[in-house]
Amino acid sequence: MTYILxxxxxxxxxxxxxxxxxxxYGFPIVDADVGARAVVELNTPGLQAIADFFGPLILQADGQLNRKAxxxxxxxxxxxxxxxNELLKPYIRAWIAKQKDLAIQSGADLVVMDIPLLYEANYQEMMDEVMVxxxxxxxQLERLMKRDGITKEEALQRMDSQMPIEKKMALADTIIDNSGTPENTKKQVDDWLNQKNFLTSDKD
Incomplete structure (x- = not known):
């Protein structure tokens, strides 16, 4: 039986x-960010829905989404x-469910559902376990400012658009502490995979 993380x-x-x-490691990833882009491609119902609400200024001259605007x-x-989020939620949810089913049909032992707004959109209900x-x-503030070259105010604004990380960690089944070195983060992932026996089956 496939384990859904x-x-x-x-x-x-x-x-x-x-x-x-x-x-x-070769585990299939269902990436919600990929889905969020796929459902607003040219001539999709998702793009039409947000253009109807936000107006033509969010479209480029060729009809594609102007992400910056x-x-x-x-x-x-x-x-x-x-x-x-409300407008796109049904389209993204349908895309995620379809990709999950395809990954299960491929016979994978583990499918990783990579979803930034997992708790905000209540996706935890379709998971066997949630890793934060x-x-x-x-x-987080320091890394975001450095990564995107933005001011403290801009960084805080972006952080405020999501559930606080402390709250997500409190809800999590498993926490990966990414405040240390890349090697330390990898060890935690490896430990989890070994604990669940996902690295001990015959995967070559």
Missing amino acids: GLTGSIATGKSTVSQLFKE LGKIIFEDKAKRVKL VGIPEEL
């Missing part, structure tokens, strides 16, 4: 790093950010 974190906590470690709107207005990649908020 929900993987989440918050902006700049290192979830993508951990997701990549699972990918390197939309990003500016939703980071400055919480109500509009909530509305965007966490770091202290002060370090």
